[in-house]
Every structure is written in C-alpha cells, then in structure tokens.
Amino acid sequence: MPEAPASPPPAANAIPAPAATATPSLQAIALNKEYGSVHAVQNLNFSVARGEIVGFLGPNGAGKSTTMRIFAGLLGATSGRAYVAGIPVARYPDEAKRHLGYMPEHNPLPEDMRVHEYLNFRARLKEIPRRKIKSRVEVVLEMCGLQHKTRRKLIGTLSKGYRQRVGIADAILAEPEVILMDEPTIGLDPHQIISIRRLIDSLRGRLTTVLISSHILPEIEMCCDRVMIINQGRLVASGTSKSLRRELITRAEWRVRLNGNVAAFEKLLPEVNAGLRLSACSPADSDGFCEIRLEGPADQASLGENLLTVAMKRGDWLVREFAPIEPGLEEIFLAATKTGSDTLAPFSLNRK
Amino acid sequence: MRHFPLLLAHELRMLAVSVATYSAAVLFLLVMGLFYFLVLYYFDTELRNDPPAAQYFQIFWIPVFFVVPLLTMKSLAEERRHGTLEALLTTPASSLEIVLAKYFAAYFFYLALWALTLLFPLIAVKYLPIARADSPLLDTASLAGGFLFVAFSGLLYIALGIFASSLTRNTLVAGMLSFSMLFVLIISGNLLPHLPLQDTWFAHLIPTIDYLKTFQHLEDFSHGVVDTRPFFLYASNTLLVLGVTTLVVEARATA
Numbered sequence: 001m002p003e004a005p006a007s008p009p010p011a012a013n014a015i016p017a018p019a020a021t022a023t024p025s026l027q028a029i030a031l032n033k034e035y036g037s038v039h040a041v042q043n044l045n046f047s048v049a050r051g052e053i054v055g056f057l058g059p060n061g062a063g064k065s066t067t068m069r070i071f072a073g074l075l076g077a078t079s080g081r082a083y084v085a086g087i088p089v090a091r092y093p094d095e096a097k098r099h100l101g102y103m104p105e106h107n108p109l110p111e112d113m114r115v116h117e118y119l120n121f122r123a124r125l126k127e128i129p130r131r132k133i134k135s136r137v138e139v140v141l142e143m144c145g146l147q148h149k150t151r152r153k154l155i156g157t158l159s160k161g162y163r164q165r166v167g168i169a170d171a172i173l174a175e176p177e178v179i180l181m182d183e184p185t186i187g188l189d190p191h192q193i194i195s196i197r198r199l200i201d202s203l204r205g206r207l208t209t210v211l212i213s214s215h216i217l218p219e220i221e222m223c224c225d226r227v228m229i230i231n232q233g234r235l236v237a238s239g240t241s242k243s244l245r246r247e248l249i250t251r252a253e254w255r256v257r258l259n260g261n262v263a264a265f266e267k268l269l270p271e272v273n274a275g276l277r278l279s280a281c282s283p284a285d286s287d288g289f290c291e292i293r294l295e296g297p298a299d300q301a302s303l304g305e306n307l308l309t310v311a312m313k314r315g316d317w318l319v320r321e322f323a324p325i326e327p328g329l330e331e332i333f334l335a336a337t338k339t340g341s342d343t344l345a346p347f348s349l350n351r352k
Numbered sequence: 353m354r355h356f357p358l359l360l361a362h363e364l365r366m367l368a369v370s371v372a373t374y375s376a377a378v379l380f381l382l383v384m385g386l387f388y389f390l391v392l393y394y395f396d397t398e399l400r401n402d403p404p405a406a407q408y409f410q411i412f413w414i415p416v417f418f419v420v421p422l423l424t425m426k427s428l429a430e431e432r433r434h435g436t437l438e439a440l441l442t443t444p445a446s447s448l449e450i451v452l453a454k455y456f457a458a459y460f461f462y463l464a465l466w467a468l469t470l471l472f473p474l475i476a477v478k479y480l481p482i483a484r485a486d487s488p489l490l491d492t493a494s495l496a497g498g499f500l501f502v503a504f505s506g507l508l509y510i511a512l513g514i515f516a517s518s519l520t521r522n523t524l525v526a527g528m529l530s531f532s533m534l535f536v537l538i539i540s541g542n543l544l545p546h547l548p549l550q551d552t553w554f555a556h557l558i559p560t561i562d563y564l565k566t567f568q569h570l571e572d573f574s575h576g577v578v579d580t581r582p583f584f585l586y587a588s589n590t591l592l593v594l595g596v597t598t599l600v601v602e603a604r605a606t607a
Contacts, residue, residue, distance in 0.1 A: 072442050094444045102442040108435025112369065124358050125443040170439075 023086040025050045025178045025209035026071060031080035033066050033233075040066040042233040044080070048209055050177065053200065055220030056213040057333055058230035064213040065105055067230070068180045071211075072102040085177045098127065101171035105182040107163060111156030115146055115166055118155060119173060126174040136173060144169040144199060161192035168199055172208075179203070181212045185219055197223050217333055229336040237336040245327055248335040252298040253279070253325040254307075259288045260317030268314070269294070272307045289320055355445040356452055363457030373461065376422050380415055380465050387411050388472045392480075392489075403491040405473065406574040409498035413538050413566075416509055417531060423462060424513025425527035427454040428601065433521040437601070447601040451514065455594060459510045466502045470495065493576025501573035501582075505566065508586045509534055511593040518600040541565035 024047035031044040041063040048054050058064045069075040070082050073093040082089045085099035110118060116137060123133045141147045144165040150158070155166060164184060171179050184200075185193045200223050203210055214220050220227055221241050229237040229244075237244055258265065262281055269276040273296055280293040296303050308322050367373045391408045428451075431437035440450055473489045516529035544561055547554070562568065569582040 074438055074441060094446070097442060097444050100442070104435060104438055104442075106435055108439050110366075110434075110436055112366070121358075121362055122443070125355060125440075125445055127444060 027083040055224035055227040063233040101176040107167035140169040257321040359453030403488040405494035421527040421530040428517040429526040497573040
C-alpha cells in the first residue's frame with residue numbers, strides 16, 4: 001500500500017511552503033517509470049527524514065539513477081508522486097529545484113571555466129542573494145578543499161578527484177535541504193574516497209538530507225545513517241545495516257584457528273547444534289594451526305559461546321582464535337538482491 | 353525570465369573566450385573581404401547598374417551556409433553530449449531561458465560579424481585612390497537595407513541552427529542538419545518554379561513561393577526598399593522555431 005503523503009496536497013495554484021522539520025525531505029509514493037515495455041521503477045515507496053544521510057544501493061540498471069532523476073525534475077514519472085521538501089516535483093519543478101542540490105552520475109562540468117567562475121555562475125543561477133554569493137562560494141571552496149591554486153584552474157585540467165569535489169561543491173552551494181549524489185566516489189582512489197567521505201560527514205547535523213547512490217558498499221556503510229536497496233526497480237530492503245543484517249542474513253559464520261584433529265572437531269558440531277556445520281578449512285600453517293569456517297543459524301545468539309565452551313572442556317584442540325564474522329553490507333546487498341523481483345520486502349523506515 | 357540575462361551573459365562570455373569564435377570570425381572576414389574585393393573589381397571593370405553594396409549582399413547566402421551551422425551546431429548538442437545541459441536544468445532556470453540565451457548569444461555574434469563587414473566600404477573609400485566620399489561605395493540605402501535584411505533573415509537562420517542543435521548530441525550531425533535546412537529555405541524558392549510541375553496543382557503555389565523567396569526580399573532591401581512583410585515572416589517563423597526548440601529540449605530532458 002502506498003504511504004500517505006506527509007503533507008496535504010497544495011491548493012491548485014499555490015506553491016507549497018518549504019517542508020517543516022517533521023515533513024520528509026524526500027518522499028516517493030507509488031512511483032513508476034516505464035520505458036516502453038521496460039519497468040525501470042516499479043511502485044517505489046519510501047521517505048527520507050530531514051537530516052538523514054541515506055545510501056541508495058542496487059545493481060546496475062536497478063533504477064537508482066532513474067529515481068534520482070525523477071526527484072531532480074529531469075525525468076517525468078509514468079505514475080506516482082515524488083516530493084522534495086514536501087513539494088510535488090511534477091507539479092512545481094522549479095520550486096522543488098530550489099530545495100535540491102543534484103550531482104549527476106558522470107558529474108558533467110564545463111571544461112573551459114575556472115572553478116571559482118563556475119561556482120559563482122551556479123550560485124547566481126541557484127538564486128543565492130548577490131551579497132551572499134562571494135562568502136558562500138568561499139565556504140564551499142574551503143569545505144571541498146578547492147581553495148588556493150585550484151580555484152583558479154580550468155575545470156578541464158582538474159583530476160577526477162578534484163572534478164568530483166567541484167560537483168559536490170556545486171550540489172551543496174545553495175545550502176539546499178536535499179542533496180542527491182549519484183555515484184560520487186566512482187573512479188576515485190582510496191585517498192580521494194576518504195576525503196569525499198569526510199566531506200559528506202561534514203554535512204551531518206546541518207539539517208541537510210543526503211541521498212547517495214554508490215557501488216562502494218563499505219563507503220555507504222561508513223557514512224550513511226541507513227541504506228535503501230533497490231532491485232529491478234523495486235525497493236527490496238530499507239533500514240540500518242544492523243536491522244538489515246537481522247532481517248536478511250539467516251546464517252551466522254565464525255572463523256576458528258585451531259591446532260588439532262579437524263575431523264574430530266567437525267564431529268563435535270552436531271552436539272552443540274544440529275544446524276552447525278563446517279563450511280571451509282584451510283591447510284595447517286607452520287605452527288600446525290588451520291583456519292576453519294563454521295556456519296550455523298543466525299537466530300541463536302549463544303551458539304558460538306556454547307561451541308567454545310564444549311571444545312575447551314574436551315581439551316583436544318588448541319584454539320588461537322574464535323571470532324564471529326559480521327556480514328558486511330556486501331552480504332546484505334547480495335542477500336537482498338538475489339531474492340529477485342517477486343519477493344518484495346515490506347517497506348520499513350528504520351531511523352537511528 | 354529572471355535567469356535569462358545571466359545565461360546570456362554567460363553564453364557571450366563563453367563565446368568571447370573560445371578560440372573557435374575567433375577562428376570563425378577570421379575565416380568569415382577573410383571570405384567576405386575577398387568577395388568584396390571581387391565586387392569592387394567587377395564594378396570597376398564592367399558596367400553595373402547596382403551599387404557595390406547591393407551586389408555584395410547578393411552573396412549573403414554563402415557565408416550563411418557555413419557561419420550559421422558553425423555558430424550554432426555546438427550550442428545544445430554539445431551541452432547535451434557532455435551532460436551540462438542536464439546540470440543546467442537542475443537549477444530553477446527554465447528550458448525557454450536556456451534556449452533564448454543560446455539563441456541571442458549566437459545571433460549577436462552573427463550580427464557583430466556582419467557589422468564588421470560594414471567597415472569594408474569605409475576602408476575602400478579611405479585607401480583606394482579612385483574612390484571618393486560621394487562614390488556609390490557608400491550608398492547608404494543599399495548598405496542599411498542590406499544590413500537590415502541580414503539582421504531580419506538572421507533571426508530565422510540562427511533559430512534554425514539552434515533547433516538543429518537541439519535534435520542531436522552530435523555536433524557534426526547538427527551542423528549538417530542546419531546546413532540542409534538553410535539550403536532548402538534559401539535556395540528552394542529559386543529552384544521550385546523550375547521543376548516540370550507547371551501544369552499541375554503546383555502552379556497554384558507559385559505566387560506563394562514568390563512571396564517567400566529569400567532573394568526577392570534581398571533584392572528589395574538591398575535597393576533601400578524596407579518592406580515589413582518579410583520582417584513579420586522571419587520574426588513569426590523564428591518564434592515558431594524557438595518554441596519548438598524549447599519543447600524539444602524539455603521533452604529530451606524529461607523523456
């Protein structure tokens with residue numbers, strides 16, 4: 001069932017006022033986009049509260065960029081509604097754009113403009129009051145590490161990392177309520193990724209809502225409050241990494257480094273839990289220790305402790321390491337997207 | 353339309369810092385200078401009734417065929433190819449403002465190029481020993497009429513170039529489209545009456561085609577006869593083409 005809009009639809013010719021803090025900054029209600037027979041987005045429902053930083057994940061062609069372009073007013077939805085700061089994008093695109101900063105996927109920038117010229121131009125286009133333009137441009141140049149020599153460089157001569165910074169500087173320039181970033185870290189080296197992550201982190205606490213699509217899952221996990229996973233145009237999971245782990249990961253894993261008879265250790269497993277099994281075993285190292293992987297049901301919290309207690313009591317093995325393997329966002333992503341389009345996880349809005 | 357002045361200033365500035373602009377200007381002035389020299393040469397060696405300016409503007413279509421596509425083919429096609437048009441459309445600036453800014457920037461540049469050629473008769477009068485201040489080189493009616501014709505017809509030609517650029521991401525294709533449309537518009541009026549269709553329904557269209565003939569308009573203007581009908585023809589068609597271009601930009605951006 002589509003979620004009810006957070007605010008009543010505005011009167012015929014009245015542009016709605018910017019959203020109050022309680023109104024979701026981004027809201028999709030039964031959003032659909034079709035390209036002929038291809039359903040790029042299907043019945044998408046979600047909302048993002050003001051100030052949240054949300055990761056938007058999905059395999060290639062899942063509909064992430066299409067959804068972002070609908071919110072940015074660049075693409076019309078076939079049906080459904082998209083709201084930015086409580087403003088319906090289809091009905092008041094210009095007003096919605098005033099509350100939005102958008103960094104498109106390939107970060108298109110004019111090659112033959114200097115960084116500060118470009119930002120000044122964009123600031124005026126985004127209707128920042130004239131007296132504030134200079135100071136605002138200085139602030140974003142500093143935030144994005146573009147001050148000093150870089151500000152005077154032609155954009156066409158900048159490295160990929162600096163171009164991404166210019167794109168982000170443009171997105172945050174007008175202090176919009178909502179910032180959409182489509183793959184902001186694509187093609188960057190680890191140093192550049194860390195600096196972009198710091199930049200996104202610096203937006204936290206400014207009542208700025210950020211929706212980031214990315215393929216770099218650890219990045220999303222590190223800088224986002226929660227994630228939304230989209231597959232074949234449908235929202236298949238939404239929540240914090242922790243809640244999604246609980247929801248989607250049904251098997252727990254442990255890594256054990258032990259010295260002793262592995263076959264005997266394997267025989268011990270059913271005694272602890274019928275579902276526990278050895279999934280992998282590496283050859284012994286020079287000290288005689290081998291690394292084994294155990295798999296068991298995730299819903300039994302004390303399984304690991306029980307196994308360790310039983311193994312210690314028998315005393316046939318030397319155990320050097322016994323550690324649960326926390327499934328990362330990658331596993332969650334794979335679990336959520338392998339379910340296919342027919343299995344639609346119930347929409348949930350888990351906020352920290 | 354609050355963003356229009358800003359976008360126009362931006363477009364003009366980008367034209368001013370582009371090497372291609374100066375290359376096109378130099379090429380245009382060289383070609384037009386050569387034509388003007390030939391006009392003067394034949395004016396001197398052969399008996400001609402028309403003043404040199406009237407003859408000079410008769411070949412207006414040659415620079416139009418290469419300058420208009422060169423000036424306009426990049427405008428929207430390249431912005432779309434690089435994605436910068438998309439970035440512009442994420443701001444509160446409207447498609448109409450963007451199209452008008454590109455159009456007027458190209459149009460002003462086109463007018464500036466032609467305005468520079470008005471220096472040719474002045475240079476000729478000053479430096480050619482046989483020319484005098486009251487010579488037909490400075491026939492005001494021909495010069496003003498010819499320039500007015502170039503300004504009026506340029507409204508539509510530049511609009512067609514911008515329209516062609518809105519249809520594709522490929523600047524070369526945009527240039528070829530622009531050239532083709534200009535060719536049909538300028539030359540077809542002279543060619544169609546020569547087709548072997550005089551005994552058919554087509555014969556009824558000939559008076560209308562005569563009215564639309566570009567060269568007929570030029571003939572009037574370059575002899576100092578300023579007729580408002582061609583002006584309305586070019587202006588109304590310009591509005592139509594720019595309207596369609598805006599719709600194309602919007603449709604392609606939100607398709």
